[in-house]
Structure formats: structure tokens, C-alpha cells
Amino acid sequence: MEKLLHFAVHFLFGDGTMSGEPVPPIFLNCSSIFIFGKDEKYASCPIENGTDPCYLLKEVHRAKEFRTYFLAILPIVLSVIACLLNIGYLMAQLKCFSQEKTSFKKRQVFLISRSLSIILANLLFYVVVIVWKANGFVYTSAMIFILIGGINFLSVTGTYIGLTILLYTAIVHQFWYMTKLTLTHCCLIIGLIWILSTASSVCIGLWGATLFYPESAPISCSFESCQQPLAIIIVVGLSICYGTVIVLYIAMMTRLHRLVRKSSLVQSRSKSNSMTAMKRLGLNMITFAVGSVPILIVCIVALANLRDLSSLGEGCKSPCKTFLHSSLFVEVEILASVAAIVWIIAMIADPVINILADKKLRGVFTKQITRVSQRMRRASTKSTISTDDQ
Template identity: 75%
Template sequence: MGFKKREAFLISRSLSIIVANLLFYVVIIVWKVNGFNYTSAMIFILVGSSTFLSVTGTYITLTVVLYLAVAHHIAYMTTVTLTHCWLIIALIWVLSTASSLCVGLWGATLFYPESAPISCSFESCQQPLAIIIVVTLSVCYGTVIGLYIAMMARLHRLVRKSSMIQSRSNSSSMVAMRRLSLNMITFAIGSVPILIVCIIAVINLRELSTLGEGCKSPCKAFLYSYLFIDVEILASIAAIVWILAMIVDPIINIVADKRLRKKFLQQFPKLPSFLRKFQEEEIVNTETEEEKKDDLPENDNEFERF
């Protein structure tokens, strides 16, 4: 069956999650050793933005590739190759890493202007920069959701009008679209709280920036204790939702992909029972599906490779 194009993007997304988790622990260590300062804030923002941007680019590409596979099948088969997918993934990583470095370096300056290596006043630098960052993240989020809705609406119309696909509920195209829909729901739900946290931070930026001004002292900690609590709450909400989304995403991929589910059950034969029961039902129907596969149109078989 070969290596699927979708699996290349799945590897990229998994690698992004692994790197994000490792750097997240680095943030916790730095936080506990030196407190929440410019360095820990920079790493936290860098990790969050790099994960968000890489996943955003991945979902945009997956949506476009799936659309090409349905609407422009000949161009998809002759133009889009696995090598092209790897090149696109590399480009996504380069752009997301470069953008995240800028966002991390300048974003941490918003909260720790005095200890930052970059001079940035509130009126001329901090406030405009914060607005630009939030608007950019919101545009990326809106682009993914808007593109997905537009593409999926057109794909559903094409599938309904197609007389070649005999069973819409069991066709490979519908399976691929449902799988992408579940991933997009996870992305949408997991990213909204992060955007809300960013918007709240921009609204209260003037007060939050005072935490990084002056030297640390018990008096300052007591005076601005409510701000420290607000920062802790905002960071905790963003981190919790972020981690939950990273946990749910691979579960969706395992449940929705029979190949991944089969490999998972081979590695963990005792877990979980409902997956094994579902896998056994698929094995019973394998022969019937193989008999029907020759009668399916060529573009439907291509979804299996997608």
C-alpha cells in the first residue's frame, strides 16, 4: 500500500507535539529555578507559537491536498507526490520556527521590557507589537477554519453529485473527510482558549507589563499579587487546553485510521477492548471490501493511499 501522504503530515504533527512537550518541561524547570522571567516567558511563547503555526500550516495543507484529491484528481495524481509533501512540511517548519523566534523574542519583551535585550517602550513598541501578534494569530486561525469550511462544503457537494461512488457512508473519500473533520474540531476547540488568553493579555497589557519593571521584592509581590495570580491563571488555562488538545489529537488518528489502530493493538494487545472489538469487525468485512475495491473508481482507491 506504500507510505501515505497523510502519514507524512501525521509524522510532522507528532514531532511538533513531542518537541513542544520537551520544551514545555524546560519552561517549568526554568520557572521553578529562576522564577517567571524574560527567559521563561520567551520559551513559553516560542513553544506555543511554534506549535500553533506548524499545526496551522499542516491543516491548511491537508485540507488543500484532500480537496485536490477529490475535485482535481488528475492533477493530484500527476503533480502531488510524497516528495512534494516532505518539501512542504520542511517549509512549514522553517517558516513556523522563524516566525516563532520573532514572536518569542519580542513577545516576552511585552511583559519584561527592562530585562529584555531589546529596547521597547509601551506606546511606540509594546502595544502595537501586541496587537500585531494577536491579529496575526487570529488571521491564521480564521484562515484555517474558513478554508476548511469552504473546502468541505464543496467536497460534500462533489461527493453527493458523483454517480461513481456507490456508497457515500462507506467510501474512502467520506472516511478521509470525517477524519480531517475530527482533527479540525480538536484544533478549533484547543486554539480558541489560547486566542482568548492573548486577547485578554493585550487588553491588560499596561498592567501586566509592570510586573517586569523594577526589581523583585516582597513589597512588589504583595502590591501586584492580583496580577501575578491573573498571569498564573492565564498561563495555566492555555497550557491545560493545549496539552488536552495534544492528547486528543493522536487518539483521533488512531481510532479513525484502521492501519494505525491495527499497529497500536499489535503493540498493546490488552488495550483497549473496544478498539479490538472494532478491529475484529473490520477483519470480518475485509474480504467483502477487497471484492468491491476493484469495482470502485480509481479516485476512490487513491483516498486509501491519501
């Protein structure tokens, strides 16, 4: 099967044997994977003694396959699905928001903020892909990629923390929640979350990209005095944010269950609704936890191999650099693709959970899908009739 696949590749792209030109001597032992017209540029690269050129060539092909399928095609397809789902979910939220009472609107603005964060992250992801395809992965594209991930992660983290405290206040301190805490206060808190998230992400993006492209970065950052301490601070900071969300929710739920056992706390309808919302938030917390753990693992792995990974950004970009460091490029492609795919899958799961768990939102979302499909049918019918008339 593998030989048949290689034959098909050679038939489509050509190789040294079929083209009538010899395979470079350095790749004679792996002529079956040598692609004529593409791999000749690696033949003159200075290889250290004891290094297998065929192994390097295989790793180059592996890196390109990962880059094409798992860092471009698959994330883009998933991102389109996530963007459409979250836009539909946001429209349903806005419609429900206009019909809700003020007490429910306080919770709704946090959910709307989370949806806007996810949609913005998806749109900026397309910017990263465009910049990457135009210039390759350089300091600029790496900075934008880190910036997007930082804004999304920190804004969603802040939203979950605010939402958890809000729901806890609505259950335990209902009088203060109804009289003192206004919708304006909630909007100001969300605005503060976005300002802090954006400012922190800009710093993380500007400095974080220097970890991988120290020479092309506008900021001077040596490995011992800057890169390594900075990487540790970023990883520890993200881990603290992640742990704060999970620990805070668990602590709030534990305290609520204790209060429920001691008194008839959940008797009124509003408190019962708040408890239901708190449990629904738990599903979102699971999505957040599952989606963020791989990203944290990627950060920790990158930190452990920072010395080697930062060497990829040193010197000018060239075919020989890609060839000689092909195994490192494979590692980078795997880390980036895992982080991107898991991150986007979590964006897909988040609106799906909320739509399925909320009966009112589910009804509005279903009506929207029905209306869109009907409009598409009418448009296709009109175009068919006009074509027949012509």
C-alpha cells in the same frame, strides 16, 4: 471546614501564635492565614492608603497555589500522558507508513509532522519548567514559553492547511494528485511549514516576552510605540491563522458536497478513502478549534490588560513587588495555567481521535501496547526470580 484547614496549615508550617512570636501588626486581622516563617517578609512593604494588607496576603497565597498546582503539577502530569500517547501514535504511524502505497504516504507525512510537532512541544515544555524553577518567571522563561506555543500552533496550523488542500486535491483532481504531486513535494511543503513556523515563532518569542519584561529584555520596547502595536499584531496574526484553518476546511467540505450532489464523484475506492480521511480530519479540526479558542481568549484578555501586566516586569524582582501586585500575579497565573492545560488536553485528544477513527492504526497501536506490557511483565518476573535466588 475552612478553620480546620487553616489549623492544619498552621500546625504543619507554624504561625505567629503557636511559635510564641507575635504576628506583625499589619496582619493582625488575618492572623488565621498568616504563615509563620514565610509571610514576615511582606510586613515591611510600603502599602498605599486604603489598601487592605490582608487582601494582598490572600492574593499572594492564591497565586502560589495556582502556580504550584495548575501551572506545574497538573500540566506536567497531562504533558507526560500527551507525550506518551503521541510517541505511541508516531510509532504506529511510522509502521503503517512503511506498508502504505505512495498515494497514502502523501497524507501520512503530514500526520507524522503534526505528531513530531506535539512531541517537540511537550519536550520543550519541560525545559520551560526547569528554567522557571531555576530562575523564576523572567524574560528567558517567558520567551521560551511563547516560542514553544508559537512553533506548535503555527506548525500544526500549517499542517492542517496543507492536509486539507491535499485531501481536496486527491478527491477533485485525482489525476494531478496521482501523477504530478509526489511524496517529495509533500516533504518539501512540510519543510517549508517548519522553517516559516520556527522563524515566525523566534520573532514572536523575542518580541512577545518584552510585553511582560520590558526592562530585562535585550530589545528596547516602549509601551505606546512598540508593546501595544506589537501585541495587536501578534493577536491579530494568530487569529488570522486560526480562522484560515477553520474557514478553509468548511469551504472545501461545502464545495465537495456540492460536487457530490452534481455527479457520481465518490465512486472509486481511492476517492471514497479520501472522503473518509477528510471527514476524519474534521474531528481533528474540532479538537484544534476547541483547544485553540481558550488560547486566543487568553491573548485577547492579555492585550486588554497589557498596561497592567507589563508593569510586573518593571523593576527588580522582590517579595514586596510580589505582595503589592499580588492580584495581577493571580491574573497572570490563571491566564497561563488555562492556556497550558487546554493546550495539553488538545494534544491528548488529537492522537486518541486518530487512533480510534483508523482501524489499521488502532490495531498497530494495540499490538504495541501488548508488546510493551509483556516485556514489562517479563522484566518484573526476571527481577523477582533473581531476588528470590539471592
